[in-house]
Amino acid sequence: MVRALFSGWSLIRVGTILVYVFMFAPVLVVMLLSFNSSQFGSFPMEGVSFRWFVALYNNDAIVRAFQTSIALGLLTAIIATTLGVTASMAIVRYEFPGKNLLNTVLIAPILVPEVVLAVGLLLFLQFMGMPRNFFLLLMGHVIFTMPFVVLVVQARLVGLRREYEEAALSLGANPLEAFRRVTLPLIMPAVLAGMLFAFTISFDDITGTLFWKPPGVETVPTQIFAMLRHSISPEVNALGTVMIVLTVVLPLSGLALARRLAVRRGG
Amino acid sequence: MAERANSVELHNVVKRFGDIAAVRQMTLDVPDGSFVTFVGPSGCGKTTTLRMIAGLESITDGDILIKGRRINEVPIHKRNLGIVFQNYALFPHKTIYDNVAFGMMYRDVDRETTRRKVRQALQLVQLPHVEDRYPKQLSGGQQQRIALARAIVIEPDVLLLDEPLSALDANLREGMRVELKRIQRELGIATIFVTHDQSEALAMSDKVVVMSEGWVEQVGTPEQVYNEPASEFVATFLGISNLLDGRISEADGQTLKIAADNGMDLLAHRQPDRPHGIGQNVRLAIRAEKIFLADAHAVDNDSILMDGTVRAVDYQGQAARYFVECGGTTFQAVNPIDRSPFQEGQSVRLRIRAQDVVLLDPARSGATASRAQTAAGTEAAA
Ligand SMILES: Nc1ncnc2c1ncn2[C@@H]1O[C@H](COP(=O)(O)OP(=O)(O)OP(=O)(O)O)[C@@H](O)[C@H]1O
Ligand SMILES: [Mg+2]
Numbered sequence: 001m002v003r004a005l006f007s008g009w010s011l012i013r014v015g016t017i018l019v020y021v022f023m024f025a026p027v028l029v030v031m032l033l034s035f036n037s038s039q040f041g042s043f044p045m046e047g048v049s050f051r052w053f054v055a056l057y058n059n060d061a062i063v064r065a066f067q068t069s070i071a072l073g074l075l076t077a078i079i080a081t082t083l084g085v086t087a088s089m090a091i092v093r094y095e096f097p098g099k100n101l102l103n104t105v106l107i108a109p110i111l112v113p114e115v116v117l118a119v120g121l122l123l124f125l126q127f128m129g130m131p132r133n134f135f136l137l138l139m140g141h142v143i144f145t146m147p148f149v150v151l152v153v154q155a156r157l158v159g160l161r162r163e164y165e166e167a168a169l170s171l172g173a174n175p176l177e178a179f180r181r182v183t184l185p186l187i188m189p190a191v192l193a194g195m196l197f198a199f200t201i202s203f204d205d206i207t208g209t210l211f212w213k214p215p216g217v218e219t220v221p222t223q224i225f226a227m228l229r230h231s232i233s234p235e236v237n238a239l240g241t242v243m244i245v246l247t248v249v250l251p252l253s254g255l256a257l258a259r260r261l262a263v264r265r266g267g
Numbered sequence: 268m269a270e271r272a273n274s275v276e277l278h279n280v281v282k283r284f285g286d287i288a289a290v291r292q293m294t295l296d297v298p299d300g301s302f303v304t305f306v307g308p309s310g311c312g313k314t315t316t317l318r319m320i321a322g323l324e325s326i327t328d329g330d331i332l333i334k335g336r337r338i339n340e341v342p343i344h345k346r347n348l349g350i351v352f353q354n355y356a357l358f359p360h361k362t363i364y365d366n367v368a369f370g371m372m373y374r375d376v377d378r379e380t381t382r383r384k385v386r387q388a389l390q391l392v393q394l395p396h397v398e399d400r401y402p403k404q405l406s407g408g409q410q411q412r413i414a415l416a417r418a419i420v421i422e423p424d425v426l427l428l429d430e431p432l433s434a435l436d437a438n439l440r441e442g443m444r445v446e447l448k449r450i451q452r453e454l455g456i457a458t459i460f461v462t463h464d465q466s467e468a469l470a471m472s473d474k475v476v477v478m479s480e481g482w483v484e485q486v487g488t489p490e491q492v493y494n495e496p497a498s499e500f501v502a503t504f505l506g507i508s509n510l511l512d513g514r515i516s517e518a519d520g521q522t523l524k525i526a527a528d529n530g531m532d533l534l535a536h537r538q539p540d541r542p543h544g545i546g547q548n549v550r551l552a553i554r555a556e557k558i559f560l561a562d563a564h565a566v567d568n569d570s571i572l573m574d575g576t577v578r579a580v581d582y583q584g585q586a587a588r589y590f591v592e593c594g595g596t597t598f599q600a601v602n603p604i605d606r607s608p609f610q611e612g613q614s615v616r617l618r619i620r621a622q623d624v625v626l627l628d629p630a631r632s633g634a635t636a637s638r639a640q641t642a643a644g645t646e647a648a649a
Contacts, residue, residue, distance in 0.1 A: 166321075166323055168358075169323075170348055170350040170418075171344075172345075172421065174342075
């Protein structure tokens with residue numbers, strides 16, 4: 001018995017469990033404490049209340065940050081997905097010179113450290129004599145979320161036999177129609193997954209955002225960052241809980257839905 | 268006007284992929300309503316040719332005409348073709364009805380007409396009750412029928428099929444073969460069918476195109492390509508043929524006497540359009556099922572008879588394939604079995620009728636000489 005307990009495998013198991021506890025315990029603590037009614041964000045909890053969520057809702061700066069983040073995330077997701085799907089189609093389905101180069105360039109932003117990318121884009125903009133604005137921020141987010149869309153969609157397209165499109169074309173659909181009616185529905189799970197990735201990554205991002213955001217504009221992460229500089233208010237816990245729901249629960253249920261769709265349609 | 272128009276014409280069509288010549292100088296007519304089959308070994312360019320006609324592959328050189336119109340630069344969706352793919356390629360996210368109705372969206376027809384035509388097509392492939400199902404819920408054979416229905420419902424100018432039966436198991440394949448032929452007849456639609464299965468080609472076609480390494484070896488009716496192979500390649504690709512080299516030793520009226528290099532004397536009929544001088548070198552092909560085995564001392568007046576020994580027997584039930592050694596050459600003969608097959612080691616007499624000896628066209632053998640598989644006797648004689 002004792003030997004079994006300390007055998008290699010159980011050590012690994014215990015180690016793994018500890019690592020996960022170490023990773024997720026703080027998250028759980030934050031979520032728990034956000035329901036604490038006490039003024040101080042610490043244990044022991046005194047009672048359960050939603051007061052910090054209400055406070056959050058009444059805090060103009062935070063509400064504005066939220067609106068910015070959501071608008072930014074949605075726009076990023078839409079643009080990155082549109083461009084990413086188009087690029088994937090071109091790369092997987094057509095032959096043209098410089099194809100490999102284009103592919104590398106599209107994937108590169110996830111290989112380059114974000115700070116480098118952030119500074120690079122900023123310098124480029126300054127060189128062009130453009131001020132920092134919302135458009136720059138959006139462009140930055142699109143550039144580094146697009147690789148995820150491209151990777152997911154390309155993988156799906158490569159696995160999708162060309163005959164479906166060829167059949168559609170032979171029946172009289174022009175290439176655009178064939179894409180709309182056949183290819184797109186068949187790669188939809190991947191497109192949705194890519195879109196969710198883009199939204200989540202954009203919503204979470206802080207490094208690039210700190211460099212690119214125009215003065216006076218805050219996203220949720222930069223807002224939290226700013227709040228933490230002054231004090232640790234329980235409001236931050238509540239904000240953290242909302243973030244977790246938006247960036248973890250939402251994508252996971254979205255993916256589950258996409259998978260269900262894929263199974264039903266037999267793609 | 269010509270008595271019969273062509274649905275498809277190929278004029279000196281060439282396809283190169285970089286340095287690889289996939290199709291070289293192909294010229295072909297597909298008459299209206301006819302069933303034309305491309306047959307040949309893997310990689311000979313059948314699919315490539317079909318894809319050029321379909322517009323899925325560009326044409327390096329030459330012209331393709333559909334219904335008299337040059338379509339080299341016409342994109343596929345404006346060609347009005349029905350294509351059936353090897354793996355069916357039914358749209359997995361659409362119901363059977365929507366699959367079959369897909370092409371009707373791009374035709375100028377109202378809903379009622381679409382509904383009627385889809386029903387008709389499903390009736391024709393004998394699957395009227397599956398409209399609401401998804402492709403995954405059908406068997407392979409059923410999916411293939413739906414793919415056919417989808418291709419014919421648009422009333423295409425030509426029907427193109429690339430090995431549509433090869434994904435089906437053997438029993439189903441025979442059935443589908445008959446079915447496909449019936450539907451094609453019924454609709455009278457010009458059809459190009461690709462296969463590497465020679466029995467499919469011979470059973471279904473009005474016209475067989477035998478291809479090898481991008482060349483067209485022979486175009487003819489199934490009887491022509493089978494009984495009068497124009498080249499060594501055709502002789503050996505379709506069925507089993509024995510090949511012999513020899514020299515014409517006597518030419519008299521319709522019949523030629525040929526001294527084979529292994530010392531045999533054979534009789535052959537004169538080929539109508541070719542000169543046959545005495546002393547001319549020829550290559551002969553004799554089908555395995557045209558060499559008849561008889562008991563050792565059988566007598567026959569209108570055939571060449573040769574004594575030989577059975578070396579191996581490949582028993583196939585209703586027939587047997589014999590390997591018979593005769594004058595240093597091993598002949599292959601496929602004969603129906605009367606009561607019991609000849610035995611290994613048994614002395615037999617081979618009977619070869621003059622009408623079954625085919626003189627191959629030397630002009631056509633060069634390109635494919637290396638391809639000869641059952642070149643019986645050529646080595647022994649050399
Ligand atoms: N896209 C391509 N790029 C390069 N070479 C190709 C391409 N498609 C076909 N080929 C070559 O062209 C030749 C003919 O190919 P094709 O597919 O037409 O053969 P096939 O007769 O259909 O053979 P199979 O019976 O195996 O289907 C082959 O040598 C093949 O390697
Ligand atoms: Mg092929």
